[in-house]
Amino acid sequence: MISVSGLTKTFGRTRALDGLDLAVQPGEVHGFLGPNGAGKSTTIRVLLGLLRADAGEVRLLGGDPWKDAVELHRRLAYVPGDVTLWPALSGGEVIDLLGRLRGGLNRTRKNDLIERFALDPRKKGRAYSKGNRQKVALVAALASDVELLLLDEPTSGLDPLMEAVFTECVAEARGQGRTILLSSHILAEVEKLCDRVSIVRDGRTVETGTLAELRHLTRTSISAELAAPPGDMDGVHNLRVDGTRVSFEVDGDRLDEALRHLLARGVLSLTSRPPTLEELFMRHYRSTPDHDGYGESREEPVR
Amino acid sequence: MNGTGALVRLVLRRDRLIIPLWVVVIAVLPITQTSAIAELYTGEQELRRFAESFGANPALQSLYGPITHWNAAAMGTWRAGFTPVILALASLLTVIRHTRVEEETGRRELLGSAVLGRHAGLTAALVVTAGANLAAGVILALSFVSQGHPVAGALALGSGYAALGLVFAAVAAVAAQLTEGAGGARGFALSALGLAFLLRMAGDSTGTAWLSWLSPIAWGQRMRPFAGEVWWPLVLSCAVTVLLTAVAYVLADRRDVAGGLLPPRLGPAGAAAGLTSAFALAWRLHRGTLAAWCVGVGLFGAVTGAATKAATDTMAGNSQLMAIMVALGGTTDMSDVFLAGLVGIFGIGVAGYAVQAALRVRAEEVAQRGEPLLATAVSRVGWAASHLVFALLGPAVTLVVLGVCVGVAYGATVGDLFGHVPRLVGATLAQLPAVWTLAALAIALFGLAPRLVGVSWAALAVFLLFGQVGAVLDLPQPLLDLSPFSHLPKLPGGEVSALPLVVLTAVAAALTAAGLYGFRRRDVG
Ligand SMILES: Nc1ncnc2c1ncn2[C@@H]1O[C@H](COP(=O)(O)OP(=O)(O)OP(=O)(O)O)[C@@H](O)[C@H]1O
Numbered sequence: 001m002i003s004v005s006g007l008t009k010t011f012g013r014t015r016a017l018d019g020l021d022l023a024v025q026p027g028e029v030h031g032f033l034g035p036n037g038a039g040k041s042t043t044i045r046v047l048l049g050l051l052r053a054d055a056g057e058v059r060l061l062g063g064d065p066w067k068d069a070v071e072l073h074r075r076l077a078y079v080p081g082d083v084t085l086w087p088a089l090s091g092g093e094v095i096d097l098l099g100r101l102r103g104g105l106n107r108t109r110k111n112d113l114i115e116r117f118a119l120d121p122r123k124k125g126r127a128y129s130k131g132n133r134q135k136v137a138l139v140a141a142l143a144s145d146v147e148l149l150l151l152d153e154p155t156s157g158l159d160p161l162m163e164a165v166f167t168e169c170v171a172e173a174r175g176q177g178r179t180i181l182l183s184s185h186i187l188a189e190v191e192k193l194c195d196r197v198s199i200v201r202d203g204r205t206v207e208t209g210t211l212a213e214l215r216h217l218t219r220t221s222i223s224a225e226l227a228a229p230p231g232d233m234d235g236v237h238n239l240r241v242d243g244t245r246v247s248f249e250v251d252g253d254r255l256d257e258a259l260r261h262l263l264a265r266g267v268l269s270l271t272s273r274p275p276t277l278e279e280l281f282m283r284h285y286r287s288t289p290d291h292d293g294y295g296e297s298r299e300e301p302v303r
Numbered sequence: 304m305n306g307t308g309a310l311v312r313l314v315l316r317r318d319r320l321i322i323p324l325w326v327v328v329i330a331v332l333p334i335t336q337t338s339a340i341a342e343l344y345t346g347e348q349e350l351r352r353f354a355e356s357f358g359a360n361p362a363l364q365s366l367y368g369p370i371t372h373w374n375a376a377a378m379g380t381w382r383a384g385f386t387p388v389i390l391a392l393a394s395l396l397t398v399i400r401h402t403r404v405e406e407e408t409g410r411r412e413l414l415g416s417a418v419l420g421r422h423a424g425l426t427a428a429l430v431v432t433a434g435a436n437l438a439a440g441v442i443l444a445l446s447f448v449s450q451g452h453p454v455a456g457a458l459a460l461g462s463g464y465a466a467l468g469l470v471f472a473a474v475a476a477v478a479a480q481l482t483e484g485a486g487g488a489r490g491f492a493l494s495a496l497g498l499a500f501l502l503r504m505a506g507d508s509t510g511t512a513w514l515s516w517l518s519p520i521a522w523g524q525r526m527r528p529f530a531g532e533v534w535w536p537l538v539l540s541c542a543v544t545v546l547l548t549a550v551a552y553v554l555a556d557r558r559d560v561a562g563g564l565l566p567p568r569l570g571p572a573g574a575a576a577g578l579t580s581a582f583a584l585a586w587r588l589h590r591g592t593l594a595a596w597c598v599g600v601g602l603f604g605a606v607t608g609a610a611t612k613a614a615t616d617t618m619a620g621n622s623q624l625m626a627i628m629v630a631l632g633g634t635t636d637m638s639d640v641f642l643a644g645l646v647g648i649f650g651i652g653v654a655g656y657a658v659q660a661a662l663r664v665r666a667e668e669v670a671q672r673g674e675p676l677l678a679t680a681v682s683r684v685g686w687a688a689s690h691l692v693f694a695l696l697g698p699a700v701t702l703v704v705l706g707v708c709v710g711v712a713y714g715a716t717v718g719d720l721f722g723h724v725p726r727l728v729g730a731t732l733a734q735l736p737a738v739w740t741l742a743a744l745a746i747a748l749f750g751l752a753p754r755l756v757g758v759s760w761a762a763l764a765v766f767l768l769f770g771q772v773g774a775v776l777d778l779p780q781p782l783l784d785l786s787p788f789s790h791l792p793k794l795p796g797g798e799v800s801a802l803p804l805v806v807l808t809a810v811a812a813a814l815t816a817a818g819l820y821g822f823r824r825r826d827v828g
């Protein structure tokens with residue numbers, strides 16, 4: 001559906017994309033994550049043929065997004081992160097117009113979506129709140145019969161109730177066999193919806209895979225009360241020792257080794273926190289550009 | 304009021320080009336008119352005769368107001384009688400732009416969350432507009448004093464202009480509180496200006512003094528600059544300004560940011576069957592402006608057309624004037640000379656419309672309304688062209704309306720209702736190649752250097768100045784030749800040669816093609 005490799009894009013002196021890779025398989029919901037300014041919107045704009053790539057290979061629905069823009073756009077729908085509407089057009093008019101320009105709109109689904117999103121389609125563009133403008137664009141995109149949905153932070157501005165409706169709608173869209181690229185900052189949303197995710201930072205993909213694969217990359221937090229002081233421990237992070245009390249984080253593949261080390265000292269009590277994706281994301285969000293990858297991220301020095 | 308200073312600087316920075324431009328253009332128009340009259344009508348007798356005959360013409364009175372005195376300064380300011388309306392218009396648009404438009408785009412919310420008092424935006428807009436009006440008044444007064452005209456008259460003229468600008472800045476401040484959108488606020492304030500103009504027009508052309516007094520536009524004229532100054536109307540303007548400003552602040556307290564006092568109107572729940580293409584959308588976005596231009600141009604065309612005969616009858620008595628006009632216009636028929644001048648002025652105005660319509664596509668892009676369209680099956684060229692059609696054909700429609708209205712109104716005064724229509728439509732349409740050249744310049748900038756699209760407005764302003772004062776200032780011909788308008792035939796009456804028209808049209812076509820080519824290749828956004 002989408003394959004991007006080595007994509008580079010500069011604006012004047014800012015390097016927005018710096019060799020980004022992205023692969024989205026047919027029928028999947030692909031999460032696109034990264035801190036502010038990481039290059040998510042820029043990537044989507046390149047995929048839409050709105051920006052011209054400086055370097056790299058970009059394929060979309062089997063075509064070139066820059067050269068074949070018009071034909072490809074009949075098969076996809078796009079929701080921008082910041083929706084602006086025409087002040088004098090009503091929301092219903094915009095939904096119909098965008099649908100028709102894409103080559104058709106499913107009327108029943110449109111009415112259904114308007115109802116579920118509790119949208120008043122008669123209001124003029126200038127009278128909508130941010131969340132309601134977002135709903136207009138969402139209804140227009142979700143009601144179109146297209147293969148691919150490009151959604152750039154589609155839930156920004158939606159209240160929790162509407163976020164839940166959105167989650168349902170995306171699940172339905174996947175059920176209908178559509179492919180979805182979903183850029184987001186909301187982890188719960190991504191965990192709930194996405195089959196695979198790509199994490200970008202500073203214009204580069206730093207992680208990509210299924211959620212299960214990514215979980216392997218996360219660390220388990222352990223704290224224990226021991227019979228004797230733990231002594232030296234290798235291969236753990238954020239080690240804190242207070243007499244016989246110890247706490248640390250450990251990567252999935254070193255867990256076994258660390259537990260053996262503790263057992264050798266005699267364990268009086270032990271709590272472990274399971275790995276969360278949030279920690280993984282946080283690590284990537286916080287890291288500095290120079291310390292790439294997981295493992296050697298910027299963390300407070302211990303001891 | 305917190306943060307007003309910072310906002311004032313922001314407004315000045317954003318408008319650093321446009322405000323000085325309108326301030327200077329407006330401020331120098333009256334003195335150029337005065338100098339032109341002083342040059343053409345030498346001696347008391349000629350001036351007196353000119354004043355008497357023009358003053359007796361109801362059509363001219365309705366357009367410019369009554370003539371107060373026959374000296375050159377009074378006549379020049381009378382002849383520039385429409386200029387203060389432009390000043391009021393510029394003031395009004397500036398205030399709306401920095402209050403309502405800011406709120407509509409959400410920029411104000413962004414700033415409002417920083418440490419800004421809730422009235423800081425309104426205050427900043429009013430402070431800047433008031434400053435611009437005072438600057439215009441001072442430049443205006445100085446320009447007359449420097450040419451040796453009486454100081455008292457210069458002061459009355461300058462303060463009358465500035466006071467009118469202030470009144471309509473305050474009107475706009477009130478309008479900005481009433482409706483939810485910038486469009487509605489602008490429409491409201493423009494209607495107030497239109498009503499004021501109509502009241503003054505009706506009052507002056509029928510000699511009904513009290514009707515005129517209802518209009519702020521008349522107050523400056525009633526100060527009688529260079530004709531035995533009367534100062535108290537200035538108090539009236541200031542009082543109204545203060546009152547309206549107070550009303551605006553009270554209303555601002557009662558509404559939310561981006562909200563309005565009047566409830567918003569609802570639209571249809573779905574699009575009409577016809578709204579299926581980028582062009583249909585462009586039609587929705589352009590039709591109001593196009594209609595307004597047609598009505599405006601038609602009305603003014605009719606009024607000036609009706610005044611042509613009377614105006615030229617008096618000019619015919621002035622042999623020196625005749626000689627100059629013939630040299631300028633290339634024909635001995637006075638009414639043709641007068642009409643050709645008129646058509647030329649309207650041509651520049653319509654070029655303003657053309658540039659505005661052409662830049663609408665850039666405005667849409669900057670407002671990020673282009674992106675969702677270009678993400679559908681609309682091609683870049685198709686989207687740009689949907690707007691450019693209005694930049695190229697809109698002026699043609701406007702010019703035809705102008706030609707018909709001038710022709711019929713002039714025809715009515717000479718007893719041949721439709722006989723002059725074809726000639727005049729031909730004359731107005733002959734402006735089209737120059738109008739297109741300016742629109743095409745805007746298109747080229749849009750495609751090739753989108754950050755510089757403002758240059759097309761600067762070019763229009765410079766060409767306007769060339770046309771108005773170029774001859775008076777003795778500017779070198781090669782410089783004046785830069786203006787596409789300098790190559791147009793003087794119609795009706797003058798000789799037509801096809802070459803300049805063809806060349807201008809070709810230049811316009813080349814610029815348009817270059818702009819579209821550039822837009823196909825550049826980044827959007
Ligand atoms: N038109 C532009 N001109 C100049 N710089 C730009 C432009 N568009 C994006 N950038 C820069 O490119 C970088 C990536 O921006 P982008 O909008 O793609 O980030 P993002 O991942 O979408 O962030 P966010 O989560 O805040 O939406 C940023 O540093 C941004 O400042």
Ligand SMILES: [Mg+2]
Pocket residue numbers: 040041042081152153
């Ligand atoms: Mg973004």
